[in-house]
Amino acid sequence: MDPVCVVAHLPPGLDPGTVGLELVRRLFLARQGSWPDGTPAHPVNLPAASAIRDQFSREALGQGVRELAAYWNDRYFHGTRPPPTVASTEAMRLFLARTEGSVGYLPEADTRSLPEGVQRLFCLPGPS
């Protein structure tokens, strides 16, 4: 399986070097809602059944999609849903291009050419 890479449309002036795996994890677990400069962050997922999403979930969030269900059920009770989903990797590219402050993930092969304003931050190491 291709490595999964984190891609984002960062706010202007935000240093990509300040965005690491820990920050991405907090954004996708809704534990943090903004970038280090205070601007709102907009994480976006692929569908729950997507193998790419499950790979990202395991490698970046520490658990697969299914295993995070209990976490999101608890957070739902407190008014939080998981990040919104888009239907495909192409939809992901479109969302990132149109939404400043957004962050998502794509297979490495899909990150070799990205829309304007979207950049690849880092790739996940893959299963050990």
Place this chain on the structure above:
Amino acid sequence: MLPPLRHLLVALLAVPMLARPSSGQLPAPPVVAGSSFEFGAYGAITVTSPEHPEEVERPAISELVAALMAWGRISGRASYLVEVDMAKQTTATWTGRESDERLAPVRMYLEFAAADLLRVRAGRFLTPFGRWNEYHAEPLTWTPTRPLTTYRPFAKSLTGIMLAGEASPGGIETGYALFWSPFPAWNEAFQEAEESAFGQVLGGRIASEVHANLTLGLSLAVVQREVPEVESDQESEPGEVEDHGRPLVGADIAWSGANLDLSAESSFLPTGRGLPREAGIYLQGAFRLWSQVWAVGRAEYYEPVDGRPVRTGYAGLTIRESRHFVVKLGRQFSRHPSEKLPGGWFLSLSSLF
């Protein structure tokens, strides 16, 4: 003969490797809404065949809950959440008697997120003491009964102000909540019958995900409670607010993996003005048998109930197909079963949607 200590240490260190890292829950999680209005609800029905010295009662509905929730984003940094219990009949009250509230605001607050490390919440919210209380909805818990430790010593909700936030110092996810309810009238207006009620309270909780699948929490509050009907003596009249604050201390721990979930909480409230001390601790474990079927067990010690310590246990099965459908069937054991704390079988159906 015990194995060498080094073998035990290696085994203990290996235990976390049996489970995948999980995401623990920190105090007072924020509302993260994508729009100005979102809607949810949950409901539960519990049928009990209680046993106590007086008699073995026929199965009957012991718990009936229906709650509506609404939440949303007011601006980039402001949000709100409301939860109203449309109907409630429950035995999880201070005195064990049923509370027939038809319309009760459990939560109703505004929140402003100045930063991820500082959110200000004002209104009525779940008391961030211990771990269970903030996630007490029936579809989220493992058992159809609630440990005494998680509701006897403090009010489940309070009306006041809270500061809360999260950070990850040194890569350790940590959250805190500081809460203050200075006026008894704020709580009396929403007090549910026969519940532990705050007069005034000042407290806080801090919790950290010290390992990828291990969360530790500490809670501390200075509480002036409304004297309950039971357990009081001539020094304090029931319904009066205690004239001195007492320190309430609690600790909690949770360890969660793909097939195993362990948790424990404790609380301690010293004596005051003729009112007895209160102390409790429970240990609970859930083990996945197959697919979504889990075996669940719990043991608890709490004092006092009717002037003496009680020991209760629970054993049963929980099926968590999804949050939309949760079934729990088990038996509660009580060394001194009473009408207030019966033993017997419990069957619960609940849903969060």
